[in-house]
Amino acid sequence: MLKMTNQLKRYLFWFAHEHVDFRLAEMESIFDMFNINLSTVTRPKEHPYWIVDLPDENVVxxxxxxxxxxxxxxxxxxxxKKKEDLHNSLKAYSVRNSDIFIGDRRSFKIVVETFCKHFSQCEKVEKIESFSYLPLEGPVKLKNPDVTLCYIEYYGLNPNEIPEEPYEHFFGKWIADGQRELIQKLSLKTRKFIGNTSMDPQLSLIMANQAQIRNGDVVLDxxxxxxxxxxxxxxxxxxxFGTDIDFLMLHGRTRPTRISQKTREKDESIAANMRQYGMSSHYxxxxxADFSYPLWRVDLRLDAIMTDPPYGIREATERIGTMKINPxxxxxxxxxxxxxxxxxGLNQIYKDLLCFSARHLKLDGRLVCWYPLFRDQYTEDQLPAHPCLELVANSEQVLSNYTSRRLLTYKKFREPETNDESIIMNLTDFREKYFALREETRKDKRMKKATERARRRENWERSNKESTER
Known part of the structure; x- marks a missing residue:
C-alpha cells in the first residue's frame, strides 16, 4: 500500500524508452532550474519510470x-507487484479519499498501458472492467473526457524473455504529457535547411533543457x-546566435544533404529555419568566424553555450593559419x-571552448557540449576540465562498437583568475585514432577476403585433381 506524507502527493513519471542514459540528467536539470525539491521513491536506472513525492500538480x-x-x-x-496487491491498495485509496469521488460527475475513461507486452483490445477491456468497484459517478467518455485514469503493467525490458505476470502494476490519474510532440514538430525530415551533421531534434531539446534555457536567455553556439x-x-x-568558420555552410551553398535534392534553394539558411518555426524574433x-581567434568584447556575458564541436570525421577541424614562415x-x-x-586539433578546440566559457558565461551559466571518445579507453579523467567549471552531468550516446560521444554539462561557479587558463586534460586524438582503426579494420577485411579466395581456389584445384584422377 502506498504511504504519503500529508504535505506531498505521489506521482509516477513514465519515460519514452530511448536515450535512456539522458533521462536523469535532463530531469535533474529541470528540477534545478525550477528549484524543485522532490523526495524520490523509485529512481530510474534502466526501467522507464520514476516515482516521486511532490507538493502539488502545479509542480508537475x-x-x-x-x-x-x-x-x-x-x-x-x-x-x-501482484494484481491482488494493486486492487487492495486501490480499494484502500478510494476509501481513504472518498470525498474526492462523492458527487464528482465529471466524465472519465480508463486506458491500459503495457510495457514490453502486447494485448488485444478485448483483453484490455477485460482489464478495465476489473476496476468496476471504483466509486466513479460520472459518465464514461472515450474522447476528450474530463478525467483520464491509467492502468499500467510493466513486464521488464527483455522482449525475448517476457514473464507471464507483470513485475509491477500501477494505477493513477493522468496529470500531464511531456513535450514529445516537439520532436515531430522540429523533425529534420521537414526542416528547410539541414546538413550532414544537423543534430537530432530530441537530443537538441535535451541539450536545451540541460543548459536550462529560459525566456530571455542569451545563447551562443x-x-x-x-x-x-x-x-x-x-x-x-x-x-x-552563433559562429562557424564554414562560409559556404552559413550561406547555404554546400552540397544538399537530401538524396532527392540536386541543388540548394536560394533561401536555405538558419534564418529560414527560424522563420519556419515562428522563432525569427528570437534569432x-x-x-x-574562427573560434580560435578572439572576436567578442571582454564584457560579453552569456546565459548558456550549447555546441557540438567538429570531430574531424564528417566535418573538418580547421582554423585559420599557415605553415609558411613570415607569410x-x-x-x-x-x-x-x-x-x-x-x-x-580536438585538444585545442576543447581548451579554447572551456576557457571561453569560463570568461563569458555568467555565474551559474552552463556549457553543454558533446565529446567523442573510444569506449574501451574511457575514464573520467580523460574529459576536459577547467578550474571555474563544475561537471554536473555526463551522459553517453553509443555510436558504434568502438566509439561513443558524451554529452557534458558544465556549470560556472566562479570567475576566472589569471592562473586559471591552464586546463586539466588527458585527451586522446580521436580523429587520428578513428582513421587508424578504420584502416586497420579495412586491412583485416581485405586479409579475410584474400584468405577466403585462396581457400576456395585450393578447394577448386583439389576438386579438379580428384575428377582427373577418376
Whole structure:
C-alpha cells in the first residue's frame, strides 16, 4: 500500500524508452532550474519510470512543460507487484479519499498501458472492467473526457524473455504529457535547411533543457553548422546566435544533404529555419568566424553555450593559419584573399571552448557540449576540465562498437583568475585514432577476403585433381 506524507502527493513519471542514459540528467536539470525539491521513491536506472513525492500538480505541470524524455505523468493512486496487491491498495485509496469521488460527475475513461507486452483490445477491456468497484459517478467518455485514469503493467525490458505476470502494476490519474510532440514538430525530415551533421531534434531539446534555457536567455553556439541547437534553444525562449568558420555552410551553398535534392534553394539558411518555426524574433544572427581567434568584447556575458564541436570525421577541424614562415599578402590580393587553414586539433578546440566559457558565461551559466571518445579507453579523467567549471552531468550516446560521444554539462561557479587558463586534460586524438582503426579494420577485411579466395581456389584445384584422377 502506498504511504504519503500529508504535505506531498505521489506521482509516477513514465519515460519514452530511448536515450535512456539522458533521462536523469535532463530531469535533474529541470528540477534545478525550477528549484524543485522532490523526495524520490523509485529512481530510474534502466526501467522507464520514476516515482516521486511532490507538493502539488502545479509542480508537475512545470516539469512536464519542459521534459522531452517524459511521455506522461500520473498522480499515483495504487501500486503493487501482484494484481491482488494493486486492487487492495486501490480499494484502500478510494476509501481513504472518498470525498474526492462523492458527487464528482465529471466524465472519465480508463486506458491500459503495457510495457514490453502486447494485448488485444478485448483483453484490455477485460482489464478495465476489473476496476468496476471504483466509486466513479460520472459518465464514461472515450474522447476528450474530463478525467483520464491509467492502468499500467510493466513486464521488464527483455522482449525475448517476457514473464507471464507483470513485475509491477500501477494505477493513477493522468496529470500531464511531456513535450514529445516537439520532436515531430522540429523533425529534420521537414526542416528547410539541414546538413550532414544537423543534430537530432530530441537530443537538441535535451541539450536545451540541460543548459536550462529560459525566456530571455542569451545563447551562443560557436560551432553552429546548420543551427539545430539554435532552433531548440529558441523553442524554450532563448535569444540565439552563433559562429562557424564554414562560409559556404552559413550561406547555404554546400552540397544538399537530401538524396532527392540536386541543388540548394536560394533561401536555405538558419534564418529560414527560424522563420519556419515562428522563432525569427528570437534569432539574433550568425557570423563567419574562427573560434580560435578572439572576436567578442571582454564584457560579453552569456546565459548558456550549447555546441557540438567538429570531430574531424564528417566535418573538418580547421582554423585559420599557415605553415609558411613570415607569410605576406600583397596589397592587390587583400580584397579577394581567402585565408588558408590548418588543423585545429580536438585538444585545442576543447581548451579554447572551456576557457571561453569560463570568461563569458555568467555565474551559474552552463556549457553543454558533446565529446567523442573510444569506449574501451574511457575514464573520467580523460574529459576536459577547467578550474571555474563544475561537471554536473555526463551522459553517453553509443555510436558504434568502438566509439561513443558524451554529452557534458558544465556549470560556472566562479570567475576566472589569471592562473586559471591552464586546463586539466588527458585527451586522446580521436580523429587520428578513428582513421587508424578504420584502416586497420579495412586491412583485416581485405586479409579475410584474400584468405577466403585462396581457400576456395585450393578447394577448386583439389576438386579438379580428384575428377582427373577418376
Amino acid at each position: 505541470h512545470k516539469i512536464a512543460s519542459r521534459a522531452v524524455s517524459l511521455r506522461f505523468c500520473l498522480e499515483l493512486w495504487a501500486q503493487g 560557436p560551432f553552429v553548422g546548420t543551427g539545430s541547437l539554435l532552433v531548440a534553444a529558441s523553442q524554450f525562449g532563448g535569444y540565439t 539574433l544572427d550568425v557570423v563567419v 605576406v599578402i600583397e596589397e592587390h590580393q587583400a580584397t579577394s584573399h581567402i585565408p588558408s587553414k590548418i588543423d585545429y
